[in-house]
Amino acid sequence: MEKVIDQAWMLLLASVVKKRDVLRPNLGNDVDSYLAQSRLLSLMESNSTLPSQFYQAAQTSAQRNTVNIVRKLGMPADYFWKFEYWPKPRALTTLGQIVNRIFVSMMTQAKAGNLKITDLEIEPLRIHVSFADCVECSGISGLTHGICYYHGGTFAGILAGLINRELAAYETTCHARGDESCQFIIGDKADETINTEHNTYLSPPQTKVDMGARLEKSLSKTPVRPLGNLMDVNYLQLVIANAMQSNPQIVASTPFEAGSQHGHKLAAALASFYGQEGIQNITNFYQQLSQCSIEIKETKPELQFVIKECAESVANVRDMEMVSFLLGELQGLASQVSQTELTVKESHFEDGNLLVTLTPKVASA
Amino acid sequence: MSTTRFLGITLPLVLILALLIFFLPVGAASIYVAVTQPLALLIGSALALYVSRLYRKQLRAAFVFLAAFLFIYMLAIILFLSPFPLLVSSLQSGISETGTILVVEAIQFLNYLILVLFCIYLLKVVDIKRLSGNGWIVFAVTCILSLFVAIYPEWELFKNLFTSELPLFLYATIRLLDAALIIVLMPVIWLYIQYLKSRQKQSMTFTIVIAGIVAATLLDYLFEAVLNGFPELLGQDSPLRASVPETIFVFGYLIIAVGLYAHRKQDEWGFKAIDKAMQPEANPVEIKRGKGH
Numbered sequence: 001m002e003k004v005i006d007q008a009w010m011l012l013l014a015s016v017v018k019k020r021d022v023l024r025p026n027l028g029n030d031v032d033s034y035l036a037q038s039r040l041l042s043l044m045e046s047n048s049t050l051p052s053q054f055y056q057a058a059q060t061s062a063q064r065n066t067v068n069i070v071r072k073l074g075m076p077a078d079y080f081w082k083f084e085y086w087p088k089p090r091a092l093t094t095l096g097q098i099v100n101r102i103f104v105s106m107m108t109q110a111k112a113g114n115l116k117i118t119d120l121e122i123e124p125l126r127i128h129v130s131f132a133d134c135v136e137c138s139g140i141s142g143l144t145h146g147i148c149y150y151h152g153g154t155f156a157g158i159l160a161g162l163i164n165r166e167l168a169a170y171e172t173t174c175h176a177r178g179d180e181s182c183q184f185i186i187g188d189k190a191d192e193t194i195n196t197e198h199n200t201y202l203s204p205p206q207t208k209v210d211m212g213a214r215l216e217k218s219l220s221k222t223p224v225r226p227l228g229n230l231m232d233v234n235y236l237q238l239v240i241a242n243a244m245q246s247n248p249q250i251v252a253s254t255p256f257e258a259g260s261q262h263g264h265k266l267a268a269a270l271a272s273f274y275g276q277e278g279i280q281n282i283t284n285f286y287q288q289l290s291q292c293s294i295e296i297k298e299t300k301p302e303l304q305f306v307i308k309e310c311a312e313s314v315a316n317v318r319d320m321e322m323v324s325f326l327l328g329e330l331q332g333l334a335s336q337v338s339q340t341e342l343t344v345k346e347s348h349f350e351d352g353n354l355l356v357t358l359t360p361k362v363a364s365a
Numbered sequence: 366m367s368t369t370r371f372l373g374i375t376l377p378l379v380l381i382l383a384l385l386i387f388f389l390p391v392g393a394a395s396i397y398v399a400v401t402q403p404l405a406l407l408i409g410s411a412l413a414l415y416v417s418r419l420y421r422k423q424l425r426a427a428f429v430f431l432a433a434f435l436f437i438y439m440l441a442i443i444l445f446l447s448p449f450p451l452l453v454s455s456l457q458s459g460i461s462e463t464g465t466i467l468v469v470e471a472i473q474f475l476n477y478l479i480l481v482l483f484c485i486y487l488l489k490v491v492d493i494k495r496l497s498g499n500g501w502i503v504f505a506v507t508c509i510l511s512l513f514v515a516i517y518p519e520w521e522l523f524k525n526l527f528t529s530e531l532p533l534f535l536y537a538t539i540r541l542l543d544a545a546l547i548i549v550l551m552p553v554i555w556l557y558i559q560y561l562k563s564r565q566k567q568s569m570t571f572t573i574v575i576a577g578i579v580a581a582t583l584l585d586y587l588f589e590a591v592l593n594g595f596p597e598l599l600g601q602d603s604p605l606r607a608s609v610p611e612t613i614f615v616f617g618y619l620i621i622a623v624g625l626y627a628h629r630k631q632d633e634w635g636f637k638a639i640d641k642a643m644q645p646e647a648n649p650v651e652i653k654r655g656k657g658h
Contacts, residue, residue, distance in 0.1 A: 017643055074638040076368055076631065081568040082490065085424040094632050101639055122421070 001241050002061070004317050008238040009065040011315055013072075015232070016105045023233055024309040030111070030230035031311045032289035033135045034218040036239045039325050040136070040150070041209050042262040043243055043255060050243070052202040055153040057245035059169075061238075062157025069102060070162065083163040084122065092120045095127075095162065103158055110232035111135065113151070113182075124194075125165070125187045129155050132181040135231045136239075137174055139214050139224030145204045146171030148182050150239055152201070156186050168194050170201035175225075176209075211262070212269040219273050219288060230290070233311050237322070240312055244321050259325035263332020270333075279303075279337055282330070291326075292354075303334055303342065307354040318349045327356060334358050366634050368570060368627050375623045383616035386608050395448035398611045402447070405618035406439035412625035419629070423489040430483035431574075435621070437476045445469045463532060470535040477542040480578075484549040493552050500555045507551040514586035515544035518593040543582050550575050570631060573624030581617025585610050 014020075023029050044050045071077070075098070083091065096117045104115045112135045119128040136148040146152075148171055156169035166189040173179035187194035217224050244255060270281040283294045292310040296303060312322040327344050335342045335358075345359040382401070386394050410432045417428035444452040446469070453465060460468075496504065516523050519540060526537050557572040588609050592599060599605055 017645060019645070070639070073642040074367065075635050076569070078568045078570075079631065079635045081571070082420065082424055085420040085422055085490065087419075087421050090419060090632070094636070097636055098639065101636070101643055105643060 001244055001319070001321065004241040004319060004322060005061045005238060005245075006065060006068070007315060007317070008234045008241065009061070009069070011234045012106045012110055012232065012238075013069055013102075015109050015234070023314040024311075026293060027287075027290045027309045027311075029233050031233050031236050031291055032218045032229050033138065033224070033231045034215055034229070035289055035291055035311065036135065036231065036236050037137070037140060037214065038211055038262060039240060039255075039259075040243060041140075041147070041207065041211060042258045042325070044147070044207050045209075046258045046261065048203075048206070051147075051149045051204055053245070054243055055149040055169075055202055057242040058150045058153030059157040059160070060153075061242060061245075062154040063161040064157075066103075066158045066161025070098075073102065080163045083165070084125070086122060088120060088122055091122055092117065095120065095159070098162060099158065110235040111227050111230055112232070112235055113138075113227070115155070118183075124191055125167075127159055127167075127186040129169075129184040129186060130181050131155075131184070133225040133227045134175055134182040135225075135227075135235070137176040137182065138227075139217050139229075140176040140209055141178060143174070143176040143207065143209065145177065145207075146174035146182065146201065147176050147204070147207065148174060148184075149202070150242060151182065152184055153242075155184055159186055166190065168198040170194070170197040211265070212272075215266070215269050216273060219285075233290075233314050236311050237314065237317065240322060240325070244324070254328075255321075255325040256328035256331075259328025259330075260332040261328075262325075263329040263334075264336050266329065266333050267336030277337065279334070281337060282333055285333075301340075301360050302345065303338070303358040305330065305354075305356040305358070307356065308352075310354050313349065313352075313354060320347065323347075323354060330356060331358060366630075367638055368631055368634055371627050371630070371634070372569075372573065372623070375627075376620070379616060379619040379623055382619060383612045386612045386615065387605075391604060394608060394611075398615065399447040399449050401615050402611075402618055403439045403442050405615065405622050406435045406442065409618060409622040409625055410435035410439060412622060412629055416625055416629050419632075423486045427483050427486035427490065430479050430486060434476055434480045434483060435618075437472070437479065441469070441472055441476065445472070463530075466532045467535070470532055470539065473539055474535050474542075477539055477546075480546060481542060484546060487553070488549065491553055491556065493556075495559075496552055496555065497559050500552065500559055503555050504548075504552055508548050511544035511547040511583070511586075512541075514583070514590040515540040518586075518589045540586075543586065547579055547583050550579050554579065568628070570624050570628035574621050574628065575624075577617050577620030577622075577624055580620060581614055584613045584617070588613065 020029065040050075040054070043054075070079075079098075080095075086094075099115070099117055107113060107115050114130075114132040116130045116132075117127060118130045120126065131148070131151055134148055134151060136151055137146075140147070152169040152171050156167045160167040167186050168189040168191075169184045169186040171182060171184050173181065173183040175182060185194070185197070189195060189198075214224075216222075218229055221229070223229060266285070267277075267281070270285050271277045274281050274284060279296055279298075283296065286292050286294050286307075290311070293308045295306040295308070297306070298304075307326075310323065310326070312326060313319075327347055331342055331344050341361045342358040343361045344356060346355075346357040348355055386398060389397055413428050413432035413435060417425045417432060420428065444450060519537065522529065522533060522537055526534065529537070553567075553575045554572055557567040557569065560567050592606070
């Protein structure tokens, strides 16, 4: 999974410094932000430890990739030497400049949101980060706590990679709480105040989000943020790959199971939106959100799906773990739509397409 | 411009400027030394003062003390130590020669105390406890070597240190302070070498500044110790007896100035490098797309 993450980081960097390759000839390089949100929130609903694991995976991978990126770009390794002795104006200006030039560019290009370091104190270290139009939570409402664990971890990782210190972040405001922007405070991990706030942040109350209402906004093309509803497909890969880094031994529900539960709920929302029931809703849904294009062959009692230009597998990512949520979602969705409890009989990549066969549970038994 | 490129150009240039002393006629070499040494110190002092503004607390204090040391040393050279000292004849007409020596040594002593303060503040910033096993060995060898080169050529003086007159006592103390300086600064250089391949990089430019101070101090004492041990190497009236130390000092002071300049420009050059690499089609990033994970 680390390889997938590192490749996605490098592709995002390349999208800024080079003319962008078209990763999917028909669906393009963007996908709807609902896809990332539905995956994360579904996993979060079924696994209370996910925020912590997801945050940690995001921070570790961001820190590793930040070090690699700044090295590739020619920044001296001692650039932030003795950062703890820098006066505030120098620290704020220099760190802001570097973050702007590299990471803000990448996130803007990826349509992830508008990142800005708004303030900074050196002693004790407090870096205030604002992230407006956050792709992780825009369009979600009614929560009492922040849910941007991926971005909290990513920002802490980026800054830790730059100034070479062990940092931790927590979110103070979030679009999902009705705030204007997502804001984070990042400080030394060893700092007691930071550590307490960080731990509280990563142990949120049970998260229940009305994903049906959120989905309707995407399907009806109602903008959930000024940047629009789309995000870069590499960014989606990053989010998913980091979520998949969770330790499967301690999660209550695997991504496949969480996807399956989500798929069951999704069917009703799609029927309500499209005003009809039927297998066609599945192809329409995935096509409309630019997730993938699907050809369905009904060879009763089985259903065969040929999934083309799948968002999770762009740039030659052929990892079944990456598509495990999608497979679960497809199983749940198709079961609900066909009124038959289906199960994934077989799935594999062939000629860049993902081939999935669903079969009735009874038949497979 | 990048730091490594700048240093790649300037460090050989510094060497050439220092070695030039050997190739100039004696008179011209004296003028050259009389101009180059204080000029390098003045530039170094101004740069150290500028660099001090880039930091807070102990690190700022360290650079302020370095600036003060370089400035006072520049004044000392212009007034007393250069081939054409401005104040020595005036002093000698007013007070005795011993008195003049005492004044000069007192100023030098005061200046070294400032340098010791620089070292004290530096030690508060540099985490010397992170020295590796080899680092401590180098540290021990440095202690022995520094004390040896400071004491050995003046062994007779040190034997009777507490009964000697004040000018001689000050002279001996300055030599010991020089040794202490090398002992304190060598770990900074070793820490840089130790972390060369690690992410916890020490500052290259700062290490060069320290290396300049160490070079100016240690190499001169080494030369003195070598001549003391092997007097037959150079005749008593050989011009090299004067020009080698002058070369060492010019080299050391210029290195300090170059290191401080690069340190000052690091923010700007680093950002420009990134900005250039981030320009579309600058193409610094080789993306190897996987054939499947």
